Amino acid sequence: MKALEPWVVDPLETFLAESAARLTLLMTSSGQVVAQHGFSRSLDVMTAAALGAGIVASTEELARLTGAGRFEGLVHNGQRQSCLLAAFATPRGRWIGLVVFGPETSVGIVRLFFDQMVHQLVAAAPRELAPSAPMLAENFETELNASLKALFGR
Template identity: 50%
Template sequence: MTTRAVEPWTLEPMVGFVQEAGARLVLVMTSAGQVLAQHGFSRAMDVMSAAALGAAIMASTDEIARQLDQPPFAALNHQGERHGIFLAAVPTNRGRLVVLVVYDLDVSSLGLVQLFFGQLAADLRAASPKPEVPKQVLAADFERDLGNSLNALFGR
């Protein structure tokens, strides 16, 4: 199974979580859908689609919570016949991150994922670096940064 991180501090917490919770796929991303680390994906397209969809679901549930005048929902779980999807946010020094987990119902369970997600959230918070002064985004840097991220995630 491939496990890769664009930001290395995310790797150890994610690997620990995958082992303990028996997760099949994991994405750690920003709330805008920028991937920081992934486990189990083999194709760049799958990662980008999953990140975009996960970020969109989080944005939708945040908006529902806002309309209900409630704080954002802690986590979302959706179970199918053989797999479950667990989506939750983690506040860190790097900003609010979103974690998407896909688990096999034969191997893991919502209880296990919830249990070890608590540890993952604590580990990510502890490992996240203090925020830096934001750089100006240049079109010239964008392609290079995107290329670097894909290289880090898929080793190309």
């Protein structure tokens, strides 16, 4: 498991231990990866983050159009693997969790401990925002490479 911010580590480790999730990705609503577990290639992480953020954006717009407010989560049940995608509010903005799990656990267990992780993340998040430079097109690739290096150690 790798995380860009240290205060994410404990809640995420607890979630992984309790839920038996195979893959987990935490990202901002714009698809910037905050932490990952189980991915072995940076390309997979980038693709999953982009797809996850896109799906959440689409479903939230669908919810708005249908007057449903916000969907709490989206579950795809598969024969061998299933997937939970859920957005949640943190003091650092709106984040998204993408969890892939197998038949050794259940959607109820994953959802239960995911909700607990969200509470722990909200409690652990530093209240003051870290100073950050504005995201410019010329900085984007450097920032992306730095994040991937931190998450994959290369």
